[in-house]
Amino acid sequence: MVRFLIKLVLLLALSLGLYAFGMGYLPERLVYPGFVWIGLLVASVTAILHIGLLRRANDSKAFIRYYMGSTALKLLVYLFTVVVFAAANRTMAIPFALGFLFFYVVFTVFEVAESYEAFGIKK
Numbered sequence: 001m002v003r004f005l006i007k008l009v010l011l012l013a014l015s016l017g018l019y020a021f022g023m024g025y026l027p028e029r030l031v032y033p034g035f036v037w038i039g040l041l042v043a044s045v046t047a048i049l050h051i052g053l054l055r056r057a058n059d060s061k062a063f064i065r066y067y068m069g070s071t072a073l074k075l076l077v078y079l080f081t082v083v084v085f086a087a088a089n090r091t092m093a094i095p096f097a098l099g100f101l102f103f104y105v106v107f108t109v110f111e112v113a114e115s116y117e118a119f120g121i122k123k
Helices: 002-023 033-055 060-088 090-118
Strands: none
Touching: 002 060, 002 090, 033 060, 033 090, 060 090
16 A cells, blocks of 8 residues: 555656646646645545555455446536536636646546556556
């Protein structure tokens, strides 16, 4: 678990740095200045869900139910977050959604790769 958290923190730092670097090359209207909070939110959710997976690793039925349920819940929470933000702050809706998409993709790829490794799933 400690190894996973170290990788997660390193990925968070790398993705935040990459986003900050990309801010200089993207039009200002597409960049969300509060991107750090998005990265922290997605990284936190990833850590919490991974801990839940580890707790259910020995029971395949519970593991699958938890993985499918937590993935569905995560998507709904993320969608709700983006929609509520967009409704409350229309001028920053597109930059926020694009930033959220960036962090979502980065951390989803990481989560799937770590799950394959941690649970011995053959590629």
